[in-house]
Amino acid sequence: MVTINLRTKSPKAKISRLPPTLDIDASATVESLVASISEVTKLGTERLRLTLIDNTRLLPGTLLEKYDLQDNSIVYVKDLGLQVSWSTVFYIEYAGPIFIHLFFYNFQSIVYGKTFEHSTIQATVLDLILLHYIKREFETMFVHRFSNASMPALYIARNSAHYWLLSGFLLAYFVYAPGACSDLPGFVYYGLVALWVYAEFSNFVTHLILSSLRPKGTTQRKIPYGYGFSLVSCPNYFFESLAWLAVVLLSRSWSAALFWLVSTATMYKWALKKHSKYKHEFAGKYPKARKAIFPYIA
Ligand SMILES: NC(=O)c1ccc[n+]([C@@H]2O[C@H](COP(=O)([O-])OP(=O)(O)OC[C@H]3O[C@@H](n4cnc5c(N)ncnc54)[C@H](OP(=O)(O)O)[C@@H]3O)[C@@H](O)[C@H]2O)c1
Structure with missing residues (x-):
């Protein structure tokens, strides 16, 4: 398990229920991370877009291992709005x-x-x-x-x-x-x-x-x-x-x-x-x- 930091890119794009950190299984899939964030934020999974600090997108269908997430890694969460x-x-x-x-x-x-x-x-x-x-x-x-x-x-x-x-x-x-x-x-x-x-x-x-x-x-x-x-x-x-x-x-x-x-x-x-x-x-x-x-x- 690793503890990642969740952020939004700007204060304007704030997501009210987004927790500052989340414990995740680094060998799980991107979908499971999206589902966990969806559960706490109450936003549908299709609205959530995750990126890393260098703008790399965490693509559905891939394993989190690919992105080398470690303790304190930052994942940016974007609410794409009603889909x-x-x-x-x-x-x-x-x-x-x-x-x-x-x-x-x-x-x-x-x-x-x-x-x-x-x-x-x-x-x-x-x-x-x-x-x-x-x-x-x-x-x-x-x-x-x-x-x-x-x-x-x-x-x-x-x-x-x-x-x-x-x-x-x-x-x-x-x-x-x-x-x-x-x-x-x-x-x-x-x-x-x-x-x-x-x-x-x-x-x-x-x-x-x-x-x-x-x-x-x-x-x-x-x-x-x-x-x-x-x-x-x-x-x-x-x-x-x-x-x-x-x-x-x-x-x-x-x-x-x-x-x-x-x-x-x-x-x-x-x-x-x-x-x-x-x-x-x-x-x-x-x-x-x-x-x-x-x-x-x-
Ligand atoms: N009159 C106009 O102004 C206008 C403008 C644009 C389109 N159109 C019409 O609408 C039609 C559809 O437009 P579109 O922009 O959606 O066409 P498109 O990007 O060529 O794609 C058509 C479908 O094929 C898939 N596809 C494309 N390349 C693929 C590949 N290499 N391997 C597997 N799947 C692939 C696309 O999937 P993805 O979802 O992954 O892209 C999409 O579902 C056009 O052919 C045209 O007849 C008209």
């Missing part, structure tokens, strides 16, 4: 655009002050956007295997804003407006719908591949191979961007273009990070020719 599961956040994020698009399309007199017949393109864009977000809900439920169990509840608002405002209200308002989205020649129309189907299907396949890398209930990470992964680290982002590009070209709306730009820039930034994490994590083994998101480019 919600990642799945919950995704369900809420994606449900927004589904309801917003249905509302703007079906309640014209409330939104635009008159009734009118939608163009074929407007009807198609509605279908594609509904299918896109229903697919995302389905994937959240049945495909993705997230490594993080939860995130702060406050993130719901931040994460949802991107989808609800940009891909929801702004896109729907301008795309379903009277006179917007005039018809296109048949071959262009069918070509763009086919591009969208190809991109969404490919995005789905890459999600299946990512999910197959991780046995259920684990947080394992492996190098993905196959469909798109031979060219880039994040083909799922590339195909997502391609699907939205098809919507931009179909609608020819600046609001769709704005959403596409913002989401592609976001995915580009994330892809660069994931790409360098792969190279670092699988040093020497990671395929050198792969780019981050855009084949042969970046």
Whole structure:
């Protein structure tokens, strides 16, 4: 047994019931230490984050021996605040655009002050956007295997804003407006719908591949191979961007273009990070020719 000191990093982040010291079995797991702190502080285990003086995180799934805790070692405890599961956040994020698009399309007199017949393109864009977000809900439920169990509840608002405002209200308002989205020649129309189907299907396949890398209930990470992964680290982002590009070209709306730009820039930034994490994590083994998101480019 060793006696460790428990601290919070700043007085602002004080945890009222946190004891100054705790006796622990240094050969136990990080989970058991978190559970002991949870018991005395009455805060759920998912809210607690433990770090050492050099900011090393005590990771769930590891033994405390790894961190060489001794008498008087300091462990910093952080209360991450109320947590919600990642799945919950995704369900809420994606449900927004589904309801917003249905509302703007079906309640014209409330939104635009008159009734009118939608163009074929407007009807198609509605279908594609509904299918896109229903697919995302389905994937959240049945495909993705997230490594993080939860995130702060406050993130719901931040994460949802991107989808609800940009891909929801702004896109729907301008795309379903009277006179917007005039018809296109048949071959262009069918070509763009086919591009969208190809991109969404490919995005789905890459999600299946990512999910197959991780046995259920684990947080394992492996190098993905196959469909798109031979060219880039994040083909799922590339195909997502391609699907939205098809919507931009179909609608020819600046609001769709704005959403596409913002989401592609976001995915580009994330892809660069994931790409360098792969190279670092699988040093020497990671395929050198792969780019981050855009084949042969970046
Ligand atoms: N339109 C937009 O603005 C926008 C922005 C972002 C995403 N999206 C869409 O949402 C989808 C999901 O996004 P995401 O950022 O969650 O994608 P992601 O980070 O690539 O991950 C998708 C899933 O695969 C897991 N995973 C990733 N790499 C893995 C590996 N090497 N080994 C094992 N499992 C791995 C992830 O687990 P972890 O929980 O461990 O990460 C996660 O559960 C995207 O593909 C895209 O279609 C859209």
